Amino acid sequence: MKKFILQTAAILSATLAVASATETTYTNFIRQIQLPTGVQYDASVATSGEQLSPLEINPGGARFELWTVKSSPLTNYLLDTRYVGAYVPIAQVVIDCEDTYGKDLTNIGPVPSNIPAMIRRTRADRPFSVYITTSGLLSGATDPAASKSVKLLRHVQSYGLAGTGVILDRTQATLLSQASINANGVQTLAYTLNSIPGSDRTKVRGEERFSVFSLADYQAPESQLASQFIQVWPVADGAISGITQNQSIRFSMPQVTLTLNDLYPDSRTYAQVYRGEPQLGTTGTIVPGSHQIINDSVPQSRVLTLMNYDDTFDSDGRWTMEILTVTPFGVDRLAHVSFTLDRTIQLNGSFNTIE
């Protein structure tokens, strides 16, 4: 019989995400279910940390379920589950991407690792990789089937329009594909894009989940050995209104409205102006009042009104205003408009002298 280390840090982000949305209290429970007897044991746990389960695991294994329970109304949410057993293989899933939020940067090994309490995230147009590590797989002719192979599942699930994934029913996820792994070691799966459902590919928001399950045998059904998901957020878009393309502006600059949608959770967005026609890569002058810094867990939208910014323009002539957003993936131009500025007033007069 063996004991199992209970780790509870993984629940933190999900619990906090739920808790912050409604300001009700949540309590975490780990339930150990012995197989095949069905004896259930409650291991009280702190919000984060680890401890050994005092209840030895039977040869049939045990399933550990991590739940958080909302007080009012009484509701429970399954956060994670893991099956361990005497001959059941061990699996680990790690998802990596360009945004290092949630990545354990102290790990410089060939297989990255993530901080348990944080959810990795990327953007709808960016790639990601999945590392599946399996150990304990046997290959003997007489070894049980459940010890010789595990099943890898890929699920996708949309959060819906403006959804954030809070209180998500993950039983509604779509099983995209499943495959078997028969050898110990690391499998690296590189995806250039996500496959989350969505008619506008720039605006998909949801999650991709990769899970490893054991095979069914006489003691336990197919049970989850490891699972991890990555959140995918939409590409930001923006619009400039109040100035039209090729407008000729006299006297003072008009009031301008910037509409910024789906700004990435870690981003900096601003409007800049520079002389001449639009040209990618040009560094201009930031328009006062346009600078937005987003440091959140979900995308944000803003509507900004710019006024009294005439001093940004040091001369008359042809100018371009553009909205830029800086994210972990680079700098993207969301919108631009070019116009002609002519603030010079010409007075034509005549002086006559009568002698």
Next chain:
Amino acid sequence: MNRITTIHAPRISIKFIALLGLNVLAVDLHSQPEKKQIMHDSVTHEQLSAALRGSVQKDPMKSLKTEMGADPSVVNRPQDLISQSDVVCFGGYATLVPKGAILQIPKNFKDRIHIQPGVQIQSWSDFYAANRGWITAVEVSRVQAEGNKPISQDTHKQMVKSGNLIVATYQGGPISVLPLKHTEASNKTQP
């Protein structure tokens, strides 16, 4: 004599200067020493759709042996925690213990074995610490929890005598106790 006079429109105010100062500060704090990055126009739906088609064809899971069958994450999904638990509730607080962990419910405590509106859920250890006066935890062995060995008669006598709510625990944590299996061993263990 004709003459041309040039006049610039007024452009600046005190308020504007203040705004400008704040924004310059913000830029200094967050963006100034920034590595030069390549700038792109935002990707379009058409570009992503075309890229996705290529991505699907190169699905890396195709390098593994394809499996079929029902989704085990749905078929074998763990049951609801609440339906698998009994609620113990008192004084504005409640906790959950596995069904089968409560070994004795005295009549006067029956109304405490269901959820009441507005209570706050606590862990077993917190709830038990505050309610030791009417809850008694009885330690059982793993074999007893599996129904392979009866709870001793001495313990039974203490349970009845105490008049408290009795919860079976294993090293402090509530544990369900399965009905006793009628085995040869169980028949012999009655002291």
